[in-house]
Amino acid sequence: MNYTYIEQLLERYWQGETNLDEEQILKSFFCQDDVPEHLREYAEFFAYAKDSKDMHVSDDFDSRFDELIAAEEGRGAERMKAIRIPFKARLMPFLKAAAVVALTLTVGGAAMRGLMQPEDLRSTDLTPVNYVKADEVKQAIETVQRSMTAKADSITGENKAIDADIKKE
Amino acid sequence: MKEVSFKNDILPLKDVLFRLAVRITLNREDAEDIVQETLIRLWKESQQQQIENIKSYALTICRNLSLDQKAKKEHQTESFDEEIHDQLDQTSSPDRMLENEERFGFLQSLIDELPEKQRTAIQLRDIEGQSYKDIATVMNISESDVKVNIFRARQKLKERLKSVSQ
Numbered sequence: 112m113n114y115t116y117i118e119q120l121l122e123r124y125w126q127g128e129t130n131l132d133e134e135q136i137l138k139s140f141f142c143q144d145d146v147p148e149h150l151r152e153y154a155e156f157f158a159y160a161k162d163s164k165d166m167h168v169s170d171d172f173d174s175r176f177d178e179l180i181a182a183e184e185g186r187g188a189e190r191m192k193a194i195r196i197p198f199k200a201r202l203m204p205f206l207k208a209a210a211v212v213a214l215t216l217t218v219g220g221a222a223m224r225g226l227m228q229p230e231d232l233r234s235t236d237l238t239p240v241n242y243v244k245a246d247e248v249k250q251a252i253e254t255v256q257r258s259m260t261a262k263a264d265s266i267t268g269e270n271k272a273i274d275a276d277i278k279k280e
Numbered sequence: 281m282k283e284v285s286f287k288n289d290i291l292p293l294k295d296v297l298f299r300l301a302v303r304i305t306l307n308r309e310d311a312e313d314i315v316q317e318t319l320i321r322l323w324k325e326s327q328q329q330q331i332e333n334i335k336s337y338a339l340t341i342c343r344n345l346s347l348d349q350k351a352k353k354e355h356q357t358e359s360f361d362e363e364i365h366d367q368l369d370q371t372s373s374p375d376r377m378l379e380n381e382e383r384f385g386f387l388q389s390l391i392d393e394l395p396e397k398q399r400t401a402i403q404l405r406d407i408e409g410q411s412y413k414d415i416a417t418v419m420n421i422s423e424s425d426v427k428v429n430i431f432r433a434r435q436k437l438k439e440r441l442k443s444v445s446q
Contacts, residue, residue, distance in 0.1 A: 125438045127431035131409055152445035156437065159387040163407045166302070167295040168312055176316055183320075 114147060121153065200277055204270050211266065215259045219252060226251050284326040289334055290319055296335070296408055297342040303403040304346035305353070306392055314349060318342040339418040343400060350396075390440050391433075397421075398433035405430055 117140055123129045124137055140146070141157035226248045284290065294315050301311035301318075318341045322334070331337045391399055400419060404410040405426075416423045 125434050127427050127434060131411065134406070135409070152441055155384070156387055156441055159384040160406045162384065163299065166299050168298045168315060169308075172294065172312060172315075173291075176319070179316060180320075 114150065117150070121150070200273050203273065207266050207270070211259065211263050215256070218259075219255055222251050222255050223248060282330070284323075284331070284334065286323050290322055290326070290338070293322075293335060293338045294319065297338055299407065300339060300342055300400065300403055301346045303391070303399055304343065304396060305349050307353075310349050310353075311346070314342060314345045317345055333414070333417070336414045336417045339404070339414075340420070343418055347396070386444070390437060394433050394436060398429045398436075401426055401429040402433045402437075 117137070120129060120133055120137055124134065129137070138157050138161050141150070141154045142161055146154045227244070297315045297318050298311050301314040302308055305311055305314065318338060321341050322331075322338050325331065325337075326334070391402055394402065397419065401415055404415045404418060405412075410418075412423045412426050415426045419426065421429075
Protein backbone atom coordinates (compact mmCIF):
# COMPACT_ATOMS: atom_id res chain seq x y z
CA MET A 112 0.00 0.00 0.00
CA ASN A 113 1.20 3.48 -0.85
CA TYR A 114 1.44 5.86 2.09
CA THR A 115 2.96 8.81 0.22
CA TYR A 116 -0.05 11.05 0.86
CA ILE A 117 0.02 10.34 4.60
CA GLU A 118 3.80 10.82 4.73
CA GLN A 119 3.52 14.17 2.97
CA LEU A 120 0.65 15.19 5.22
CA LEU A 121 2.66 14.18 8.25
CA GLU A 122 5.64 16.22 7.12
CA ARG A 123 3.43 19.25 6.59
CA TYR A 124 1.91 18.64 10.00
CA TRP A 125 5.31 18.85 11.72
CA GLN A 126 5.99 22.06 9.80
CA GLY A 127 2.70 23.51 11.06
CA GLU A 128 1.27 23.79 7.53
CA THR A 129 -1.76 21.51 7.73
CA ASN A 130 -5.32 22.72 8.13
CA LEU A 131 -7.88 21.28 10.57
CA ASP A 132 -9.36 18.85 8.02
CA GLU A 133 -5.92 17.44 7.17
CA GLU A 134 -5.09 17.08 10.85
CA GLN A 135 -8.33 15.16 11.31
CA ILE A 136 -7.29 12.79 8.48
CA LEU A 137 -3.98 12.16 10.27
CA LYS A 138 -5.74 11.45 13.58
CA SER A 139 -8.12 9.01 11.90
CA PHE A 140 -5.26 7.30 10.05
CA PHE A 141 -3.07 6.87 13.11
CA CYS A 142 -5.92 5.64 15.28
CA GLN A 143 -6.45 2.57 13.05
CA ASP A 144 -5.08 -0.80 14.09
CA ASP A 145 -2.95 -1.42 10.96
CA VAL A 146 -0.54 1.50 10.98
CA PRO A 147 2.61 0.60 8.95
CA GLU A 148 5.77 -0.11 10.89
CA HIS A 149 7.72 2.95 9.71
CA LEU A 150 4.97 5.34 10.87
CA ARG A 151 4.11 3.59 14.12
CA GLU A 152 6.36 5.82 16.20
CA TYR A 153 3.84 8.65 15.76
CA ALA A 154 0.69 6.59 16.20
CA GLU A 155 0.59 6.87 19.98
CA PHE A 156 0.90 10.63 19.78
CA PHE A 157 -2.19 10.98 17.59
CA ALA A 158 -4.06 8.42 19.67
CA TYR A 159 -3.21 10.48 22.75
CA ALA A 160 -4.43 13.69 21.07
CA LYS A 161 -7.71 11.99 20.19
CA ASP A 162 -8.13 10.32 23.57
CA SER A 163 -7.33 13.48 25.55
CA LYS A 164 -10.49 15.08 24.25
CA ASP A 165 -12.48 12.58 26.32
CA MET A 166 -11.09 13.91 29.60
CA HIS A 167 -13.85 15.53 31.61
CA VAL A 168 -14.60 17.06 35.00
CA SER A 169 -15.42 14.80 37.98
CA ASP A 170 -18.85 13.18 38.03
CA ASP A 171 -19.89 15.22 41.06
CA PHE A 172 -18.86 18.53 39.45
CA ASP A 173 -22.43 19.56 38.58
CA SER A 174 -23.79 18.84 42.07
CA ARG A 175 -20.88 20.71 43.71
CA PHE A 176 -21.41 23.58 41.31
CA ASP A 177 -25.15 23.68 42.14
CA GLU A 178 -24.25 23.83 45.85
CA LEU A 179 -21.85 26.69 45.16
CA ILE A 180 -24.54 28.62 43.27
CA ALA A 181 -27.12 27.95 46.02
CA ALA A 182 -24.64 29.17 48.65
CA GLU A 183 -23.97 32.33 46.60
CA GLU A 184 -27.70 32.98 46.26
CA GLY A 185 -28.22 32.28 49.98
CA ARG A 186 -25.55 34.81 50.90
CA GLY A 187 -27.22 37.33 48.60
CA ALA A 188 -30.62 36.78 50.24
CA GLU A 189 -29.06 37.08 53.70
CA ARG A 190 -27.56 40.43 52.73
CA MET A 191 -30.96 41.65 51.49
CA LYS A 192 -32.64 40.56 54.73
CA ALA A 193 -30.04 42.35 56.84
CA ILE A 194 -30.71 45.58 54.96
CA ARG A 195 -34.49 45.41 54.94
CA ILE A 196 -35.29 44.59 58.58
CA PRO A 197 -33.24 47.27 60.35
CA PHE A 198 -34.67 49.89 58.01
CA LYS A 199 -38.23 49.12 59.10
CA ALA A 200 -37.30 48.69 62.70
CA ARG A 201 -35.35 51.93 62.77
CA LEU A 202 -38.34 53.83 61.51
CA MET A 203 -40.44 52.61 64.44
CA PRO A 204 -38.88 54.78 67.24
CA PHE A 205 -39.61 57.94 65.22
CA LEU A 206 -43.23 56.94 64.75
CA LYS A 207 -43.56 56.08 68.43
CA ALA A 208 -41.91 59.33 69.53
CA ALA A 209 -44.28 61.30 67.27
CA ALA A 210 -47.23 59.41 68.74
CA VAL A 211 -46.09 60.19 72.33
CA VAL A 212 -45.70 63.91 71.55
CA ALA A 213 -49.15 64.05 69.92
CA LEU A 214 -50.71 62.18 72.86
CA THR A 215 -49.03 64.46 75.44
CA LEU A 216 -50.24 67.60 73.70
CA THR A 217 -53.77 66.29 73.29
CA VAL A 218 -54.20 64.95 76.83
CA GLY A 219 -52.33 67.89 78.41
CA GLY A 220 -54.45 70.42 76.56
CA ALA A 221 -57.68 68.60 77.36
CA ALA A 222 -56.75 68.31 81.07
CA MET A 223 -55.88 71.99 81.25
CA ARG A 224 -59.19 73.02 79.70
CA GLY A 225 -61.16 70.51 81.81
CA LEU A 226 -59.78 71.78 85.11
CA MET A 227 -60.22 75.50 84.32
CA GLN A 228 -63.58 77.27 84.51
CA PRO A 229 -64.62 79.40 81.50
CA GLU A 230 -64.06 82.62 83.52
CA ASP A 231 -60.55 81.39 84.55
CA LEU A 232 -59.69 81.07 80.91
CA ARG A 233 -60.76 84.64 80.29
CA SER A 234 -59.01 86.00 83.41
CA THR A 235 -55.29 86.69 83.34
CA ASP A 236 -54.88 88.30 86.79
CA LEU A 237 -53.51 86.08 89.58
CA THR A 238 -55.84 86.88 92.45
CA PRO A 239 -55.47 84.53 95.55
CA VAL A 240 -58.44 82.45 94.29
CA ASN A 241 -57.11 82.15 90.75
CA TYR A 242 -53.62 81.45 92.11
CA VAL A 243 -54.91 78.38 94.07
CA LYS A 244 -56.79 77.11 90.98
CA ALA A 245 -53.67 77.60 88.88
CA ASP A 246 -51.70 75.54 91.40
CA GLU A 247 -54.25 72.69 91.07
CA VAL A 248 -53.93 72.82 87.28
CA LYS A 249 -50.14 72.71 87.60
CA GLN A 250 -50.35 69.57 89.76
CA ALA A 251 -52.73 67.92 87.31
CA ILE A 252 -50.39 68.62 84.39
CA GLU A 253 -47.43 67.24 86.37
CA THR A 254 -49.40 64.03 87.03
CA VAL A 255 -50.14 63.65 83.31
CA GLN A 256 -46.47 64.35 82.45
CA ARG A 257 -45.27 61.68 84.92
CA SER A 258 -47.58 59.09 83.41
CA MET A 259 -46.39 60.09 79.89
CA THR A 260 -42.72 59.78 80.94
CA ALA A 261 -43.39 56.31 82.38
CA LYS A 262 -45.05 55.29 79.09
CA ALA A 263 -42.15 56.71 77.05
CA ASP A 264 -39.64 54.75 79.20
CA SER A 265 -41.51 51.51 78.58
CA ILE A 266 -41.50 52.22 74.79
CA THR A 267 -37.73 52.88 74.89
CA GLY A 268 -37.33 49.52 76.63
CA GLU A 269 -39.35 47.83 73.86
CA ASN A 270 -37.17 49.48 71.18
CA LYS A 271 -34.00 48.20 72.85
CA ALA A 272 -35.47 44.70 72.87
CA ILE A 273 -36.26 44.98 69.13
CA ASP A 274 -32.69 46.15 68.40
CA ALA A 275 -31.29 43.23 70.39
CA ASP A 276 -33.45 40.78 68.38
CA ILE A 277 -32.20 42.29 65.12
CA LYS A 278 -28.57 41.97 66.17
CA LYS A 279 -29.16 38.31 67.03
CA GLU A 280 -30.58 37.65 63.55
CA MET B 281 -29.24 40.41 21.03
CA LYS B 282 -29.18 36.64 21.49
CA GLU B 283 -30.10 35.57 24.99
CA VAL B 284 -27.44 33.34 26.57
CA SER B 285 -28.67 30.24 28.35
CA PHE B 286 -26.52 28.98 31.21
CA LYS B 287 -27.63 25.40 30.70
CA ASN B 288 -27.31 25.30 26.91
CA ASP B 289 -24.52 27.77 26.13
CA ILE B 290 -22.28 27.98 29.19
CA LEU B 291 -22.38 24.75 31.20
CA PRO B 292 -21.50 22.51 28.19
CA LEU B 293 -18.13 24.31 27.99
CA LYS B 294 -17.02 22.85 31.32
CA ASP B 295 -14.98 19.96 29.83
CA VAL B 296 -13.05 21.95 27.24
CA LEU B 297 -12.29 24.54 29.93
CA PHE B 298 -11.24 21.79 32.33
CA ARG B 299 -8.82 20.27 29.83
CA LEU B 300 -7.17 23.63 29.18
CA ALA B 301 -6.96 24.42 32.91
CA VAL B 302 -5.39 21.02 33.63
CA ARG B 303 -2.91 21.55 30.81
CA ILE B 304 -1.79 24.86 32.31
CA THR B 305 -2.01 24.20 36.07
CA LEU B 306 -1.22 20.46 35.84
CA ASN B 307 -3.60 19.92 38.75
CA ARG B 308 -7.13 18.53 38.49
CA GLU B 309 -8.50 20.06 41.68
CA ASP B 310 -7.23 23.52 40.83
CA ALA B 311 -8.56 23.07 37.31
CA GLU B 312 -12.08 22.27 38.56
CA ASP B 313 -12.07 25.33 40.80
CA ILE B 314 -10.96 27.42 37.83
CA VAL B 315 -13.77 25.98 35.68
CA GLN B 316 -16.34 26.91 38.35
CA GLU B 317 -14.98 30.43 38.56
CA THR B 318 -14.89 30.74 34.76
CA LEU B 319 -18.50 29.60 34.38
CA ILE B 320 -19.72 32.07 37.03
CA ARG B 321 -17.76 34.95 35.50
CA LEU B 322 -18.91 34.06 32.01
CA TRP B 323 -22.53 33.97 33.11
CA LYS B 324 -22.29 37.37 34.81
CA GLU B 325 -20.51 38.91 31.81
CA SER B 326 -23.06 37.47 29.40
CA GLN B 327 -25.82 39.19 31.36
CA GLN B 328 -24.08 42.56 31.06
CA GLN B 329 -22.79 42.53 27.46
CA GLN B 330 -23.12 40.66 24.20
CA ILE B 331 -20.32 38.12 23.74
CA GLU B 332 -19.51 37.38 20.11
CA ASN B 333 -17.66 34.07 20.47
CA ILE B 334 -18.64 32.60 23.79
CA LYS B 335 -16.27 29.63 23.62
CA SER B 336 -13.20 31.76 22.87
CA TYR B 337 -14.24 34.20 25.57
CA ALA B 338 -14.64 31.36 28.08
CA LEU B 339 -11.26 29.90 27.14
CA THR B 340 -9.65 33.32 27.55
CA ILE B 341 -11.05 33.72 31.08
CA CYS B 342 -10.04 30.15 31.90
CA ARG B 343 -6.48 30.63 30.62
CA ASN B 344 -6.02 33.86 32.57
CA LEU B 345 -7.31 32.28 35.77
CA SER B 346 -5.09 29.24 35.20
CA LEU B 347 -2.02 31.43 34.68
CA ASP B 348 -2.86 33.36 37.88
CA GLN B 349 -3.21 30.10 39.78
CA LYS B 350 0.03 28.75 38.33
CA ALA B 351 1.88 31.93 39.26
CA LYS B 352 0.47 31.76 42.79
CA LYS B 353 1.60 28.16 43.15
CA GLU B 354 5.05 28.92 41.78
CA HIS B 355 5.33 31.70 44.28
CA GLN B 356 4.31 29.42 47.13
CA THR B 357 6.66 26.55 46.43
CA GLU B 358 10.33 26.36 45.64
CA SER B 359 10.05 23.09 43.76
CA PHE B 360 6.92 23.59 41.70
CA ASP B 361 7.59 20.86 39.17
CA GLU B 362 7.94 18.17 41.82
CA GLU B 363 4.79 19.26 43.59
CA ILE B 364 2.54 19.43 40.56
CA HIS B 365 3.55 16.03 39.32
CA ASP B 366 2.89 14.59 42.80
CA GLN B 367 -0.52 16.22 42.80
CA LEU B 368 -1.35 14.86 39.37
CA ASP B 369 -0.59 11.37 40.62
CA GLN B 370 -2.72 11.80 43.74
CA THR B 371 -5.79 13.23 42.04
CA SER B 372 -6.09 10.90 39.06
CA SER B 373 -8.49 8.47 40.68
CA PRO B 374 -10.90 7.00 38.07
CA ASP B 375 -9.77 3.68 36.65
CA ARG B 376 -9.92 4.70 33.02
CA MET B 377 -7.84 7.75 33.76
CA LEU B 378 -5.21 5.58 35.44
CA GLU B 379 -5.12 3.26 32.46
CA ASN B 380 -4.73 6.17 30.10
CA GLU B 381 -2.07 7.70 32.25
CA GLU B 382 -0.13 4.46 32.11
CA ARG B 383 -0.53 4.28 28.37
CA PHE B 384 -0.09 7.96 27.61
CA GLY B 385 1.90 9.10 30.63
CA PHE B 386 5.01 9.63 28.57
CA LEU B 387 3.16 11.66 25.91
CA GLN B 388 1.40 13.70 28.54
CA SER B 389 4.67 14.56 30.25
CA LEU B 390 6.15 15.35 26.83
CA ILE B 391 3.53 18.04 26.25
CA ASP B 392 3.53 19.19 29.89
CA GLU B 393 7.26 19.86 29.65
CA LEU B 394 6.75 22.40 26.86
CA PRO B 395 6.70 26.13 27.71
CA GLU B 396 3.19 27.29 28.62
CA LYS B 397 2.47 29.10 25.33
CA GLN B 398 3.46 26.09 23.24
CA ARG B 399 1.56 23.78 25.56
CA THR B 400 -1.62 25.86 25.38
CA ALA B 401 -1.33 26.25 21.60
CA ILE B 402 -0.91 22.49 21.13
CA GLN B 403 -3.79 21.78 23.52
CA LEU B 404 -6.16 24.09 21.67
CA ARG B 405 -5.06 23.05 18.17
CA ASP B 406 -4.23 19.34 18.32
CA ILE B 407 -6.63 18.25 21.03
CA GLU B 408 -9.52 20.72 20.79
CA GLY B 409 -9.26 21.35 17.03
CA GLN B 410 -9.51 25.16 17.31
CA SER B 411 -8.68 27.51 14.41
CA TYR B 412 -5.53 29.64 14.51
CA LYS B 413 -7.73 32.71 14.70
CA ASP B 414 -9.58 31.49 17.80
CA ILE B 415 -6.34 30.37 19.46
CA ALA B 416 -4.87 33.82 18.81
CA THR B 417 -7.90 35.41 20.50
CA VAL B 418 -7.66 33.13 23.53
CA MET B 419 -3.92 33.63 23.92
CA ASN B 420 -4.06 37.33 23.06
CA ILE B 421 -1.27 37.00 20.48
CA SER B 422 -1.18 37.24 16.66
CA GLU B 423 -2.08 34.31 14.41
CA SER B 424 1.51 34.17 13.16
CA ASP B 425 2.73 33.90 16.77
CA VAL B 426 0.31 31.02 17.29
CA LYS B 427 1.75 29.28 14.23
CA VAL B 428 5.30 29.83 15.49
CA ASN B 429 4.41 28.34 18.88
CA ILE B 430 2.74 25.35 17.27
CA PHE B 431 5.64 24.81 14.87
CA ARG B 432 8.20 24.88 17.71
CA ALA B 433 6.10 22.59 19.88
CA ARG B 434 5.62 20.04 17.10
CA GLN B 435 9.31 20.07 16.24
CA LYS B 436 10.18 19.27 19.86
CA LEU B 437 7.55 16.55 20.03
CA LYS B 438 8.77 15.01 16.77
CA GLU B 439 12.37 14.95 18.00
CA ARG B 440 11.40 13.37 21.31
CA LEU B 441 9.18 10.76 19.65
CA LYS B 442 11.99 9.84 17.24
CA SER B 443 14.60 9.62 19.98
CA VAL B 444 12.38 7.31 22.02
CA SER B 445 11.66 4.96 19.10
CA GLN B 446 15.36 4.62 18.13
